[in-house]
Amino acid sequence: MSGTPSPPSPTRPSWRSLPIRPVSLQLRAQSAPRLCALSLCFREGAALEILEVVRINLFSPMVLAFVLGILATSLGSDLRFPEELYTGLSIYLLLAIGLKGGVELAETSLASFWAPALMTLALGIGIPLIAYVILRRLGRFEVADAAAIAAHYGSVSAVTFAAVQTFLQAVAIPYEGFMPTLVALLEVPAILVALLVARLATGGGDGWGAVIRELLIGKSILLLLGGLAIGALTGKAGFAQVEPLFVGLFRGALTLFLLEMGMVAARRLRDLRRVGRFLIGFGVLMPLANGLIGIWLGSLAGLSQGGAIVLGTLAASASYIAAPAAVRIALPQANPSYYLTASLGITFPFNLAIGIPLYYALSTLFY
Amino acid sequence: MSGTPSPPSPTRPSWRSLPIRPVSLQLRAQSAPRLCALSLCFREGAALEILEVVRINLFSPMVLAFVLGILATSLGSDLRFPEELYTGLSIYLLLAIGLKGGVELAETSLASFWAPALMTLALGIGIPLIAYVILRRLGRFEVADAAAIAAHYGSVSAVTFAAVQTFLQAVAIPYEGFMPTLVALLEVPAILVALLVARLATGGGDGWGAVIRELLIGKSILLLLGGLAIGALTGKAGFAQVEPLFVGLFRGALTLFLLEMGMVAARRLRDLRRVGRFLIGFGVLMPLANGLIGIWLGSLAGLSQGGAIVLGTLAASASYIAAPAAVRIALPQANPSYYLTASLGITFPFNLAIGIPLYYALSTLFY
Amino acid sequence: MSGTPSPPSPTRPSWRSLPIRPVSLQLRAQSAPRLCALSLCFREGAALEILEVVRINLFSPMVLAFVLGILATSLGSDLRFPEELYTGLSIYLLLAIGLKGGVELAETSLASFWAPALMTLALGIGIPLIAYVILRRLGRFEVADAAAIAAHYGSVSAVTFAAVQTFLQAVAIPYEGFMPTLVALLEVPAILVALLVARLATGGGDGWGAVIRELLIGKSILLLLGGLAIGALTGKAGFAQVEPLFVGLFRGALTLFLLEMGMVAARRLRDLRRVGRFLIGFGVLMPLANGLIGIWLGSLAGLSQGGAIVLGTLAASASYIAAPAAVRIALPQANPSYYLTASLGITFPFNLAIGIPLYYALSTLFY
Amino acid sequence: MQTTRLKLVTIIAEAVLEDRLLRELKSLGARGYTMGEVRGEGTRGIHASDWEGQNLRIETLVSPEVAERIMAHVAQHYFPDFAVIIYSVDAEVVRGPKYL
Amino acid sequence: MQTTRLKLVTIIAEAVLEDRLLRELKSLGARGYTMGEVRGEGTRGIHASDWEGQNLRIETLVSPEVAERIMAHVAQHYFPDFAVIIYSVDAEVVRGPKYL
Amino acid sequence: MQTTRLKLVTIIAEAVLEDRLLRELKSLGARGYTMGEVRGEGTRGIHASDWEGQNLRIETLVSPEVAERIMAHVAQHYFPDFAVIIYSVDAEVVRGPKYL
Ligand SMILES: Nc1ncnc2c1ncn2[C@@H]1O[C@H](COP(=O)(O)O)[C@@H](O)[C@H]1O
Ligand SMILES: Nc1ncnc2c1ncn2[C@@H]1O[C@H](COP(=O)(O)O)[C@@H](O)[C@H]1O
Ligand SMILES: Nc1ncnc2c1ncn2[C@@H]1O[C@H](COP(=O)(O)O)[C@@H](O)[C@H]1O
Numbered sequence A, B, C: 001m002s003g004t005p006s007p008p009s010p011t012r013p014s015w016r017s018l019p020i021r022p023v024s025l026q027l028r029a030q031s032a033p034r035l036c037a038l039s040l041c042f043r044e045g046a047a048l049e050i051l052e053v054v055r056i057n058l059f060s061p062m063v064l065a066f067v068l069g070i071l072a073t074s075l076g077s078d079l080r081f082p083e084e085l086y087t088g089l090s091i092y093l094l095l096a097i098g099l100k101g102g103v104e105l106a107e108t109s110l111a112s113f114w115a116p117a118l119m120t121l122a123l124g125i126g127i128p129l130i131a132y133v134i135l136r137r138l139g140r141f142e143v144a145d146a147a148a149i150a151a152h153y154g155s156v157s158a159v160t161f162a163a164v165q166t167f168l169q170a171v172a173i174p175y176e177g178f179m180p181t182l183v184a185l186l187e188v189p190a191i192l193v194a195l196l197v198a199r200l201a202t203g204g205g206d207g208w209g210a211v212i213r214e215l216l217i218g219k220s221i222l223l224l225l226g227g228l229a230i231g232a233l234t235g236k237a238g239f240a241q242v243e244p245l246f247v248g249l250f251r252g253a254l255t256l257f258l259l260e261m262g263m264v265a266a267r268r269l270r271d272l273r274r275v276g277r278f279l280i281g282f283g284v285l286m287p288l289a290n291g292l293i294g295i296w297l298g299s300l301a302g303l304s305q306g307g308a309i310v311l312g313t314l315a316a317s318a319s320y321i322a323a324p325a326a327v328r329i330a331l332p333q334a335n336p337s338y339y340l341t342a343s344l345g346i347t348f349p350f351n352l353a354i355g356i357p358l359y360y361a362l363s364t365l366f367y
Numbered sequence D, E, F: 001m002q003t004t005r006l007k008l009v010t011i012i013a014e015a016v017l018e019d020r021l022l023r024e025l026k027s028l029g030a031r032g033y034t035m036g037e038v039r040g041e042g043t044r045g046i047h048a049s050d051w052e053g054q055n056l057r058i059e060t061l062v063s064p065e066v067a068e069r070i071m072a073h074v075a076q077h078y079f080p081d082f083a084v085i086i087y088s089v090d091a092e093v094v095r096g097p098k099y100l
């Protein structure tokens, strides 16, 4: 990838139909002196560019819908999403991510794929270990609680992936088509690593085989991988038949989903006091660190800037579909208040509102 | 508005893609002598035009789906909408109305907005008072029942709004983009006025504060206002990202929703005999009077013809989301048979099938 | 129809927007010597063409989603469709089929319609009788079980119809617009015939009138006929308003539905051993025979090749909405394992994956 | 609080029986019912509900005599061919006459 | 297995009453509840739930005294104007103190 | 109508336990179950069901001995870490042997 002057822009055709001014492409043209602050150096003009990008992100319908959801629950509104609508939307989103990725994966050469894949696996093993040590040493959490939280931060949030995808589309930065494959790669290992750590530390834990099996056939992995396979097998012509549903409506559906997520996150926010200050800090700083590492590894692996931003966001995101279910079964003694509040109440909103444009800003350090 | 020769046509771009012959725009070109009947005067040719407009409305997929719903329940079919689908569709419709309105509201000058807003508030206070007096004096209803029904007729039906929007689009009459704001303005005050009347008349009624609070954060107001805010903040560029869902599918979703509404209305029709003849007449004549007043006030406020038709339809419509919930809590002694049957079984079908084109016809008296 | 050189291609406009290479139209241009095998004769080149068509079908997103559903359940995944989503999707699909058919029915002359309609009725009466005799004589089934299975195979599967529609669109073969009317025509009579046979054979069976009534107002007939009527009344202009939902999303929604159907079919596959070898063979051979007869009768009735393929597929398909409900009430002593497993576990997947392209191949014998 | 002892009869049945059961409950003397959707398994294998939707759980508060009648009726008409179970529990209600 | 005999109180009520009933249950001494969505018919005709959604079925395991209090409260406050029924059944629970 | 007195055991549990509980019920001697979705609150704070979905309400009609066994099993294996309650009620069933 590094040899080619312009990175592949698989999604570009659909941008053309979008009446969005491709902000950053113009701004990125200038590439000159750098400003340094907090030992981070930015190109001149980058600060302005970043503010514009933050604004685009904050005022997107998705983020605003999330805020509306938080408001609805905080104000005590009787607005409630039927659980079936939530389930239906998440089936749709996971399948749509997979399908679109599969169509593009089919056109990816293995040569450009293996390095990012390895880096992703490294993240999936490294992040939970680092998180576990931090939570035990600095946070003084019990083994089970530390491992449970570590599993969530090592794994990945598919909706955060959808949000960063949408963000990059709005600011017209292309990224590799195989990123959904990395979502699938990153989702499972971290959970297994964290559970293994807990097991080594306590000795207990039966039903280990069942946990691995349930993770691999869990609905989120199954839909992602299934979508990837269908997309790859059916190709562009086949996918065109279902594109109005799986591409046309994607961002609208994401908006509805984030409305509901806002309501869920707001319920978790009520537990903020219970989880303590350390976890609040952890929920903000850990994604920052993970995001930076992800972007760095992405740039090492030869990803385009867009691809590195996505990988950084994936590393920064915390799971709330696969991990909670697996952890509840495998580590029942861990307190769900901790891991649910941290991942849903703190890290998810942080990434959605501030993190994503921030990872964009951080990426300018490497590109 | 009155100064400009052609009113703003915010939705026109999307008409172009519609293979609907813009009937009325041609017909309205002729503006000459008037025919008088029942002391109402129409332009020559208007009768023909009105028949055509009635036909367009009656044979729209939405009205036909409503009729199918009535048939399904009357024939005793096992067709049943999952309640979750109904809830999901109403969340979608309210949010879509709000979003689209918000985008256009952002481009509205306060100058053109304040007069219609004031007129709307006047309607919201006036209609329930008039309705209450009529129901008490002529209908001999109990205080609670009269106030409950008055609350419904003062407030507004978002789906009737969606129907008149769709109707105006089909006959190619433009209307002001800020109309959804008026829906939100009209929804709450009437209910409060009616409940206040009941309270003054009986003295009872605790939980008053709770009722106001629940109304303002009730799901329909929250989604409408939330949608308006999101639309206004995100603007045209942001909204374009979610337009395929919130504009493209709007009329299809409305069709499905009206299928379900037909089934609900048919269940209410079974209670027709129980509610008595007075209420049946009230359910037809009250919207007519309210519609006429609404159109008149709209024309005074400087609305375009389309805007006046919308305001008339809003005035004519009776609530069935916010009002029933509020009334059931605040006036539990009122008999739900009365207000539900009148608003859902009589006024809603009347407006949908006959009222909307009729308000169009009435509007030609003022434009 | 036979007089006109090219059959009407009502759906052609929408193909244009499809980036699918119209395979068969090119291949079909060559029409020359025939190859014979198993006493079936094909044009030269047809074998190749058929393989290509099988490939297009197998690698369509719909069939692949069905396979994913089977995998999900076989592997024991926790993926589960909310029942409300399933119900919502089937309401949507039935209504969409009806609406589109109705718009086109309105432009059909009675002259081209009566012969196919009569042939369809003949299929609806003939197939259950033949199936019953085979099941009694060769399969040695009880009266109730034989009649129950016969009812399913005589009736029709709306989703199989949707699949063949989609298939023909992908290979660019046009078909008559009134085919959905034939779905409705074929759905009910077969069930009545089979129940009548059971009644004559056993003498029992009260609630006969109720069964007929429930069939005619059952949700699938009601939505199909209702959709047809709405489509015919509203016409092209009215339908255009709801086309983005009912046409644009059709194949995407079908894909989601087939994902769920795969999960259901997989649950039925578990009962395969219980139903015995005879029924497995019946579930494959009966649709083949019915398909061939349907195509033949279609060609006799003057249908285009596409129309005959559709009629053949309808004849070959087995009901799983109307028939199970009716049979459970009218023939409670029949064992649901038999009819559900045969129609859902065997015939439906067979038709979806292999049957549809096979009926295409068989149709080349007549066209 | 004055209470009356009645029978709470519960029927778990395939969804296709909904209309019929509710009609019959009424004619056997029940003055009301409450119904929810459930899933379940029992000794009978597959039944139509596997496809046509879930089971229903119908509860009705009735006098002991009506309870007796309902249980006999359901046992006679539905046990042979349908996936149905029925049981009753003692319940204390307020406003006894409402249910009689 | 040591068990305690408690009362399982069940309320069937219009959905609009959800918040209010749950709040009051708590203040009357219930330590928990379980709630599901149901449909139903009784002697009262149409109620707002016909449009606003289904009935609720709220169950709470409580001591006999709390059960008595809940039933009296519901009867007094809701029977006149709302479609509500309430009944109680004897239940054996493990970990009795959890519910007191 | 000849009836048998059995135990109706009800378990309210987090949804993640579905598969495990149903498997164990079977192995402890239950011949069937009925299950519905519910929401609830108790003395335990947040549990995974807050995110992963609702609680389950599992009912099974069993002999008193099996009831005893189920209650002991659930108490031992689930009370410490999971949001679960269990209780039993006396029920009269028709066709007693079906449940044994
Ligand atoms: N022992 C049981 N306990 C609770 N519910 C049962 C039991 N046996 C059967 N059921 C319910 O009754 C339905 C029909 O049972 P069956 O006729 O035995 O298949 C099942 O689907 C369950 O919902
Ligand atoms: N006899 C009964 N058995 C079971 N549920 C009942 C009975 N009577 C009423 N209900 C339930 O209580 C609700 C309100 O009853 P009612 O106030 O009589 O209309 C109904 O919608 C039913 O769900
Ligand atoms: N007193 C109670 N009455 C009824 N249901 C209860 C009660 N306590 C707990 N539950 C149910 O059991 C679940 C778990 O309870 P807990 O472990 O106390 O949080 C709750 O979510 C409720 O659904």
Ligand code: NA
Binding pocket: A127, A152, A153, A154, A155, A156, A157, A290, A314, A315, A316, A317, A318, A319
């Ligand atoms: Na992560």
Ligand code: NA
Binding pocket: B127, B152, B153, B154, B155, B156, B157, B290, B314, B315, B316, B317, B318, B319
């Ligand atoms: Na009004």
Ligand code: NA
Binding pocket: C127, C152, C153, C154, C155, C156, C157, C290, C314, C315, C316, C317, C318, C319
């Ligand atoms: Na057939």
